[in-house]
Amino acid sequence: MKVKVLSRNPDDYVRETKLDIQRVPRNYDPTLHPFEVNREYCRALNATKLERVFAKPFLASLDGHRDGVNCMAKHTRSLSTLLSGACDGEVRVWDLTKRECVRTLQAHEGFVRGMVVRFCGTSFFTAGDDKTIKQWKMEAPGYGEEEEPINTILGKTVFTGLDHHQKDNVLATCGQQVDIWDEQRSSPIRSFTWGVDSFSSVRFNPVETELLASCASDRSIVLYDMRESAPLKKVIMTMRSNTLCWNPMEAYYFTCANEDYNLYTYDMRYLRQPVTVHMDHVSAVLDVDYSPTGKDFVSASFDKTIRIFPKDAGHSKEVYHTKRMQHVICVKWSSDSKYVLSGSDEMNIRLWKANAAEKLGMLAPRERAAVNYSQKLKEKFQHHPQIRRIAHHRHLPKNIYHETKELRTMKEARRRKERNVRKHSKPGSVPVVSEKEKHVVTVLK
């Protein structure tokens, strides 16, 4: 007779001393793990719920300005520094880690219209309603020294926007025309105009550095090449765009914030129709900024919310609002892609997490693994109705909620009417116009 009976040595399965961690022998045999799918679903559901529980994006409010915050600028070299300009001409420099103001200067009389940090990070430029562009040192003046600009350029007209070249000593401003300045000179190297209009913002392309785009008040977006004397082309839309931002990764795309509550992502090479129309805001969109990864962008609106959109999605994935935040005028995505900053009418700058449910600070390896695992699970089960419902739910202020509903009704009514018109007219005489085509009037070269 040959016999063997299962006989385990307990020493192989329990820890030797209390200082050790417990032994966990594994066996991945599927029959020992029934209900795999169901249990994973439960985990995914729990992870989704926890995500909503932990979604507390608001971090801090930076107060100190004595008027609405009109513009902000990220420091090009330091993550923790933020510059903000207010409607009373005051510029403040903030330390974000300490969440306090480190420097205040009265830069202009009237609004600070535009602000940009030079690529080297040692100085910054401000443009104001007093028709001047001033260059300031990044370091605060020493004890007893006067706060004085390094350089002041006197313009002929009011400036409304300002941007700096990525590598050269070149500035671009906009106002009644788009001007290209050399830092050292007091007159522009080049001026661009195309029809009688005024411009609201100008932005250098981050990759193709000689290219510029600007938003004009005649509802157009104009593209320029700095080396040429005439603008390249422009697209005229049904409503005016307020600002635009280039995608830093795919720099042939740019997104513009429009007065008609939408944002439009365009391909620079093909302006005939936007690549994506981003809807969800219920009032004019005032500012937009891309994340450094180029996958998402954040938009600020007159409806007192900021929204985060994936670059290729028609609707927002996140909406941030607080009771006290008024019309949001400017918004920036921090260079480490973790935070979003918003400056609003009621004199405050707010610091938000870019990923609302993310845990800040260092994660232990096991914590990281758990986060990754639950992320994957959420992704896997995202289309299940229950999980989808929970993941997509966002609480909205009452007025925005109702406004959204109203807009939807209006849109539906318009659609119905169009359908009826089409039905009762000669076939082919009322063509179907897609949402993308609807908002572009014409493209000029």
Next chain:
Amino acid sequence: MPPVRYWQENGKDENQAGGDGGKAPQQKEPKTKKRKQEEAKGGGKKFISGKPDPFPGPAPIPQDRLDKFKRKETIKKRRKQHYKLKDMISRSEETSQMAQKQAARFDILLPEDAGFLEGEEEEDTCTISQEDIADAVDITSGAKYFNLKLSQFGPYRVDYSKTGRHLLLGGRRGHVACVDWQSKQLMCEINVMESVNDVKWLHTETMYAVAQKKWLYIYDSNGIELHCIRKFNDVLRMQFLPYHFLLATASATGFLQYLDVSVGKEVAAICTKTGRLDVMCQNPRNAIIHLGHSNGTVTLWSPNQREALVKMLCHRGGVRSVTVDKSGTYMLTSGMDKKLKVYDIRTFKPLNSYFLPAGASCLSLSQRGLLSAATGDIVQVYRDVWSTPVTKPYMAHRVRGTAWGLQFCPFEDVLGVGHGDGFTSMLVPGAGEPNFDGLDANPYRSVKQRQEWEVKALLEKIQPELITLNPNELGQVDNATFTQRHQDRVTALGFDPLAKEKFVPRFKKKGRSSTGSIEKRKKKVAHEDLRDVIRETVEDKMKVAKERKEKDLKTGVSSGTKSALDRFKK
């Protein structure tokens, strides 16, 4: 491989030479190749000694091991698939294949091997007595064969906890005891002073349920009564669904009830309308409850449906016992007609039928598929019941009284038999799963580990609504039909978004709204959509016909010859 013949040597040399010749240009390839590809190529690398690697490439994995971890078939590639979807599918397939391979590789490293029992030549294993086995094996294993002589309060029902460490005994006449059976430590012993129908561990060894004469009671491991559940009366049999935290009970009044033990609520109470329910088991794969009835049928139940999911006529005469194997593939039943039948419950078809002279009163399946059947006071163990027709039992043992409850101990080669004269723990080599999973059921877990596990398990408690015949249904694409989706939408919205407004003719004066003219006006707009469709199809057809005619004319002109059959052309 057959030994090499003299005439093959030359050819082989040539082959090798050819192989070398083939390799030479390979080495000339640019060195920018990825490491992965080099690994895949394998054999090209040579040691410093100049010898080729005798085992090139990654170690092969046997196919049967790979199949063990196979979750699903590979998805067939459709021709017209979106490129993003295609990419996603191929990526997920790649990762799942890698996981499968890794699991299969890990399987080789598992430390323990299953037990076995082999007789000498001309010796039946069923003649080997328990004492002989206990003598032959080591002391700790030998000590797992023991008898508890409890003649006063028998016969006994038996239940092992999920980890196999703890044993619960319930005597018919009220004696309830729980034992850490390996160390033989008595945890508690009480007499409930009432008849006991069944006992069952709940999710941990700190709590158990006892079905007493009238109500269902929950005790803790110190024997303290925690709950008396008056909603559950006359319970005869119980099953605990560990992943759902449900206690399913079958009562003498024909009710199948589910108790959620994590929140203490009754989830479902189903009147089966089939009389006294004293045969019950669960399918461990999908948590479906199987009930056996006195008319020979076995019914399958889930808490979500008032009627049985399946009714199977299995026996002539009543069903005495039912059991389902671990993988949820086979169901074994024994009946009053003294037959033991094997069913495939994927197809609900019988596979094998055996005749047992005395008939089996209790059946139990072990983790590795051994079947124990109690016939009177003899407990027989069979091997490979479903794959091959069995003639002899694998083992047999006579206990002192009539066997009342049988259960194999999980992760041990032990069969617990509760009988009229107490309890017998038998050694059945090859019964238990040798390698347990520490995160699922760990027999050696500490209190802290158990508490940790309990929290985790409660967090991923599966809702009772998810109990279905196919447990993987949740992971599959729900191909709901259009009508079904439309119906869901209608119920969600409260109105039918696609419904057309009914045409109501406007009232007109001067007698133009007479019944006849109203009907006429209605006719004008009736079936408008259908008319559009018809018009379009007719136009299309005309167009195609015209084109064809033109084409024919052209070809006819170009060829210039007329066939005799052309006159039949339209």
